Amino acid sequence: MRRDIFQAIADPTRRAIISLIALQAMTPNAIADNFHTTRQAVSKHLRILTECELVKQEQQGREIYYSLELEKMKEIDKWIEQFRRIWETRFNQLDDLLSTLKKQKKDEN
Template identity: 55%
Template structure:
Protein backbone atom coordinates (compact mmCIF):
# COMPACT_ATOMS: atom_id res chain seq x y z
CA UNK A 1 0.00 0.00 0.00
CA UNK A 2 1.33 3.41 -0.99
CA UNK A 3 1.34 5.94 1.83
CA UNK A 4 -0.18 9.22 0.67
CA UNK A 5 0.71 12.44 2.41
CA UNK A 6 -1.92 15.06 3.16
CA UNK A 7 -1.95 17.83 0.56
CA UNK A 8 -2.74 20.46 3.18
CA UNK A 9 0.40 19.57 5.12
CA UNK A 10 2.31 19.81 1.87
CA UNK A 11 1.08 23.30 1.02
CA UNK A 12 1.56 24.49 4.60
CA UNK A 13 5.26 24.88 3.88
CA UNK A 14 6.20 28.19 2.19
CA UNK A 15 9.00 26.60 0.16
CA UNK A 16 6.63 24.01 -1.28
CA UNK A 17 4.09 26.72 -2.09
CA UNK A 18 6.85 28.60 -3.91
CA UNK A 19 7.74 25.47 -5.87
CA UNK A 20 4.10 25.10 -6.89
CA UNK A 21 4.04 28.70 -8.08
CA UNK A 22 7.17 28.09 -10.15
CA UNK A 23 5.68 24.97 -11.69
CA UNK A 24 2.38 26.69 -12.42
CA UNK A 25 4.10 28.66 -15.16
CA UNK A 26 6.37 25.99 -16.65
CA UNK A 27 7.81 22.52 -16.26
CA UNK A 28 11.22 22.48 -14.61
CA UNK A 29 13.98 20.12 -13.57
CA UNK A 30 14.88 19.73 -9.91
CA UNK A 31 18.08 21.68 -10.56
CA UNK A 32 16.19 24.56 -12.17
CA UNK A 33 13.78 24.62 -9.24
CA UNK A 34 16.66 24.56 -6.73
CA UNK A 35 18.32 27.53 -8.47
CA UNK A 36 15.44 29.68 -7.22
CA UNK A 37 16.20 29.01 -3.55
CA UNK A 38 19.04 29.66 -1.13
CA UNK A 39 18.96 26.17 0.36
CA UNK A 40 20.80 22.95 -0.42
CA UNK A 41 19.59 20.94 -3.40
CA UNK A 42 18.82 17.87 -1.25
CA UNK A 43 16.43 20.07 0.73
CA UNK A 44 14.60 21.05 -2.45
CA UNK A 45 14.61 17.41 -3.56
CA UNK A 46 12.85 16.48 -0.31
CA UNK A 47 10.22 19.18 -0.91
CA UNK A 48 9.73 17.89 -4.46
CA UNK A 49 9.37 14.35 -3.12
CA UNK A 50 6.65 15.44 -0.69
CA UNK A 51 4.76 17.32 -3.41
CA UNK A 52 5.07 14.28 -5.66
CA UNK A 53 3.80 11.93 -2.94
CA UNK A 54 0.77 14.19 -2.51
CA UNK A 55 0.25 14.06 -6.26
CA UNK A 56 0.35 17.85 -6.44
CA UNK A 57 3.12 17.55 -9.01
CA UNK A 58 4.00 14.97 -11.59
CA UNK A 59 7.14 14.16 -13.49
CA UNK A 60 8.20 13.04 -16.92
CA UNK A 61 11.61 11.84 -18.00
CA UNK A 62 13.12 13.43 -21.10
CA UNK A 63 16.50 11.91 -21.83
CA UNK A 64 18.52 12.05 -18.64
CA UNK A 65 16.45 14.86 -17.13
CA UNK A 66 13.29 14.61 -15.06
CA UNK A 67 10.88 17.48 -15.57
CA UNK A 68 8.31 18.34 -12.94
CA UNK A 69 4.91 19.89 -13.59
CA UNK A 70 1.97 20.95 -11.44
CA UNK A 71 -1.12 18.75 -11.44
CA UNK A 72 -3.96 21.24 -11.46
CA UNK A 73 -6.60 18.56 -10.93
CA UNK A 74 -5.17 17.93 -7.43
CA UNK A 75 -5.12 21.65 -6.75
CA UNK A 76 -8.90 21.55 -7.29
CA UNK A 77 -9.16 19.62 -4.01
CA UNK A 78 -7.57 22.58 -2.24
CA UNK A 79 -9.78 25.02 -4.14
CA UNK A 80 -12.91 23.10 -3.17
CA UNK A 81 -11.99 23.24 0.51
CA UNK A 82 -11.20 26.97 0.28
CA UNK A 83 -14.50 27.57 -1.50
CA UNK A 84 -16.40 25.85 1.31
CA UNK A 85 -14.56 27.95 3.88
CA UNK A 86 -15.17 31.11 1.84
CA UNK A 87 -18.93 30.41 1.72
CA UNK A 88 -19.07 29.94 5.49
CA UNK A 89 -17.34 33.27 6.07
CA UNK A 90 -19.47 35.05 3.48
CA UNK A 91 -22.59 33.77 5.26
CA UNK A 92 -21.22 35.05 8.56
CA UNK A 93 -20.49 38.47 7.08
CA UNK A 94 -23.95 38.57 5.49
CA UNK A 95 -25.49 37.78 8.89
CA UNK A 96 -23.37 40.49 10.47
CA UNK A 97 -24.45 42.99 7.79
CA UNK A 98 -28.10 42.07 8.41
CA UNK A 99 -27.63 42.51 12.15
CA UNK A 100 -26.04 45.95 11.71
CA UNK A 101 -28.81 46.98 9.33
CA UNK A 102 -31.42 45.82 11.85
CA UNK A 103 -29.90 47.75 14.77
CA UNK A 104 -29.40 50.78 12.52
CA UNK A 105 -33.12 50.71 11.62
CA UNK A 106 -34.05 50.51 15.32
CA UNK A 107 -32.05 53.68 15.99
CA UNK A 108 -33.82 55.58 13.20
Protein backbone atom coordinates in the same frame (compact mmCIF):
# COMPACT_ATOMS: atom_id res chain seq x y z
CA MET B 1 4.83 8.00 5.82
CA ARG B 2 2.93 9.31 2.87
CA ARG B 3 1.65 12.79 3.45
CA ASP B 4 -1.60 14.47 2.55
CA ILE B 5 -1.79 17.66 0.55
CA PHE B 6 -2.02 19.91 3.63
CA GLN B 7 1.14 18.43 5.04
CA ALA B 8 2.74 18.91 1.65
CA ILE B 9 2.08 22.65 1.58
CA ALA B 10 2.99 23.15 5.24
CA ASP B 11 6.62 23.70 4.37
CA PRO B 12 7.50 27.18 3.07
CA THR B 13 10.04 25.77 0.63
CA ARG B 14 7.48 23.45 -0.91
CA ARG B 15 4.96 26.27 -1.22
CA ALA B 16 7.57 28.33 -3.01
CA ILE B 17 8.31 25.42 -5.35
CA ILE B 18 4.61 25.05 -6.09
CA SER B 19 4.27 28.74 -6.95
CA LEU B 20 7.39 28.51 -9.11
CA ILE B 21 6.27 25.61 -11.31
CA ALA B 22 2.62 26.67 -11.41
CA LEU B 23 3.21 28.71 -14.55
CA GLN B 24 5.89 26.67 -16.26
CA ALA B 25 7.34 23.19 -15.82
CA MET B 26 10.89 23.18 -14.50
CA THR B 27 13.70 20.73 -13.89
CA PRO B 28 15.08 20.04 -10.39
CA ASN B 29 18.25 21.95 -11.11
CA ALA B 30 16.38 24.94 -12.45
CA ILE B 31 14.15 24.90 -9.38
CA ALA B 32 17.14 24.56 -7.06
CA ASP B 33 18.70 27.67 -8.60
CA ASN B 34 16.01 29.67 -6.86
CA PHE B 35 16.84 28.41 -3.38
CA HIS B 36 19.75 28.46 -0.98
CA THR B 37 19.56 24.76 -0.14
CA THR B 38 21.12 21.81 -1.94
CA ARG B 39 19.68 20.27 -5.09
CA GLN B 40 19.07 17.09 -3.06
CA ALA B 41 16.90 19.00 -0.60
CA VAL B 42 14.81 20.29 -3.49
CA SER B 43 14.70 16.77 -4.89
CA LYS B 44 13.35 15.55 -1.57
CA HIS B 45 10.60 18.15 -1.59
CA LEU B 46 9.71 17.23 -5.17
CA ARG B 47 9.36 13.61 -4.13
CA ILE B 48 6.96 14.59 -1.36
CA LEU B 49 4.93 16.73 -3.76
CA THR B 50 4.92 13.92 -6.33
CA GLU B 51 3.83 11.34 -3.74
CA CYS B 52 0.68 13.26 -2.87
CA GLU B 53 0.04 13.94 -6.58
CA LEU B 54 0.47 17.67 -6.31
CA VAL B 55 3.04 17.67 -9.12
CA LYS B 56 3.68 15.42 -12.07
CA GLN B 57 6.92 14.46 -13.79
CA GLU B 58 7.76 14.31 -17.46
CA GLN B 59 11.12 12.81 -18.29
CA GLN B 60 13.00 14.04 -21.34
CA GLY B 61 16.27 12.14 -21.60
CA ARG B 62 18.16 12.69 -18.37
CA GLU B 63 16.10 15.76 -17.55
CA ILE B 64 12.84 15.63 -15.61
CA TYR B 65 10.26 18.37 -15.93
CA TYR B 66 8.00 18.94 -12.93
CA SER B 67 4.67 20.68 -13.34
CA LEU B 68 1.79 21.47 -11.04
CA GLU B 69 -1.36 19.38 -10.93
CA LEU B 70 -3.87 22.20 -10.59
CA GLU B 71 -6.67 19.70 -10.23
CA LYS B 72 -5.15 18.47 -7.00
CA MET B 73 -4.89 22.00 -5.64
CA LYS B 74 -8.66 22.13 -5.75
CA GLU B 75 -8.73 19.81 -2.78
CA ILE B 76 -7.48 22.65 -0.63
CA ASP B 77 -10.02 24.95 -2.22
CA LYS B 78 -12.70 22.42 -1.42
CA TRP B 79 -11.75 22.35 2.23
CA ILE B 80 -11.70 26.16 2.37
CA GLU B 81 -15.13 26.21 0.74
CA GLN B 82 -16.86 25.41 4.04
CA PHE B 83 -15.39 28.50 5.64
CA ARG B 84 -16.01 30.65 2.61
CA ARG B 85 -19.69 29.77 2.85
CA ILE B 86 -19.72 30.75 6.52
CA TRP B 87 -18.11 34.11 6.04
CA GLU B 88 -20.36 34.84 3.08
CA THR B 89 -23.38 33.91 5.15
CA ARG B 90 -22.25 36.20 7.95
CA PHE B 91 -21.53 38.95 5.45
CA ASN B 92 -25.03 38.63 4.04
CA GLN B 93 -26.49 38.68 7.53
CA LEU B 94 -24.53 41.81 8.30
CA ASP B 95 -25.67 43.33 5.03
CA ASP B 96 -29.30 42.54 5.86
CA LEU B 97 -28.87 44.03 9.30
CA LEU B 98 -27.41 47.23 7.84
CA SER B 99 -30.28 47.47 5.38
CA THR B 100 -32.77 47.00 8.18
CA LEU B 101 -31.10 49.68 10.29
CA LYS B 102 -31.03 52.08 7.35
CA LYS B 103 -34.70 51.44 6.73
CA GLN B 104 -35.53 52.08 10.39
CA LYS B 105 -33.55 55.29 10.42
CA LYS B 106 -35.36 56.46 7.28
CA ASP B 107 -38.77 55.76 8.86
CA GLU B 108 -37.82 57.84 11.87
CA ASN B 109 -37.37 60.98 9.77
